[in-house]
Amino acid sequence: MLQNALHPIAVRWTRALCVALLAGLACGVGWAQGMNALPPELLNRLQALAQSGAQAGAPAQARVEVQIGQLDPRLRLAPCTQIQPYLPAGHRMWGRSRIGLRCTDGSARWNVTLPVTVQVYAKALVAAQPLPAGAELTQEHVRLAEIDLAADTGSIFTQFSGLDGRALQRPLAAGEAVRSTDLRQRRWFAAGERVQVLAAGAGYAIASEGQALEAGFEGKDVRVRFENGRTVTGRAVGDRRVEVLL
Structure with missing residues (x-):
């Protein structure tokens, strides 16, 4: 909210x-x-x-x-x-x-x-x-x-x-x-744009970059692919920012 x-x-x-x-x-x-x-x-x-x-x-x-x-x-x-x-x-x-x-x-x-x-x-x-x-x-x-x-x-x-x-x-x-x-809903980024991915867990957080595979709308899940080919799903939370909870 x-x-x-x-x-x-x-x-x-x-x-x-x-x-x-x-x-x-x-x-x-x-x-x-x-x-x-x-x-x-x-x-x-x-x-x-x-x-x-x-x-x-x-x-x-x-x-x-x-x-x-x-x-x-x-x-x-x-x-x-x-x-x-x-x-x-x-x-x-x-x-x-x-x-x-x-x-x-x-x-x-x-x-x-x-x-x-x-x-x-x-x-x-x-x-x-x-x-x-x-x-x-x-x-x-x-x-x-x-x-x-x-x-x-x-x-x-x-x-x-x-x-x-x-x-x-x-x-x-x-x-x-x-x-x-x-x-x-805000559109924080378009499909194909480079986004920052923050992965957070118990007592730690890791930041990386990847390519959005779809448009990122406020509060919606989106898939991101890293350079090594791995794909994760996170939530669009800001301008070219995606949050993944582990």
């Missing part, structure tokens, strides 16, 4: 999960599915749980907004006085997601999920004007604006250095975020 792209941080995720566990303690409120709305106490805990989960992968100054949905009306749940909200495993609290609800009062035993929509607002680079597919980005093409990071997949950018010289693989509307998934 590019250095200037924002991405989830494992340490912050772990910390947020700890907060989420505290927020998800059982709610001592009575509730039955036939009620028109969830009790305020339960809604507050759901909001706190979703907020902590969303902030785990968000920039420090991001603004998080949570919209709590409704249970499937086809469910028939028994009344419950102890409801415990929790984060289902594998569900990221960005965009459209779900929060779990389980009854733990001993008389009724049910476990369901509730839809939530989470928006995470922060500043990122967006298209300053409509841009066609194939456009090679310059600083005049982008500007900083607040966007919903959770609205789409792909990493966003906060500094132009991560976009310099990159080309779009699809058109962008004015104000639309520039994401890693919108960019064409």
Whole structure:
């Protein structure tokens, strides 16, 4: 992933999960599915749980907004006085997601999920004007604006250095975020060019040169032939550079 792209941080995720566990303690409120709305106490805990989960992968100054949905009306749940909200495993609290609800009062035993929509607002680079597919980005093409990071997949950018010289693989509307998934892969070298090959293993690294047998695109495997005729497969990692892990 590019250095200037924002991405989830494992340490912050772990910390947020700890907060989420505290927020998800059982709610001592009575509730039955036939009620028109969830009790305020339960809604507050759901909001706190979703907020902590969303902030785990968000920039420090991001603004998080949570919209709590409704249970499937086809469910028939028994009344419950102890409801415990929790984060289902594998569900990221960005965009459209779900929060779990389980009854733990001993008389009724049910476990369901509730839809939530989470928006995470922060500043990122967006298209300053409509841009066609194939456009090679310059600083005049982008500007900083607040966007919903959770609205789409792909990493966003906060500094132009991560976009310099990159080309779009699809058109962008004015104000639309520039994401890693919108960019064409860099071609680091062409077939037949001389490339530097770095072979790395446990405690050592060896550098050599060879001829690329195919074009080297960013992050893709490519075959390289040395002067002695030996062929290796490595990953294109930079301008005329190939990395082989042994």
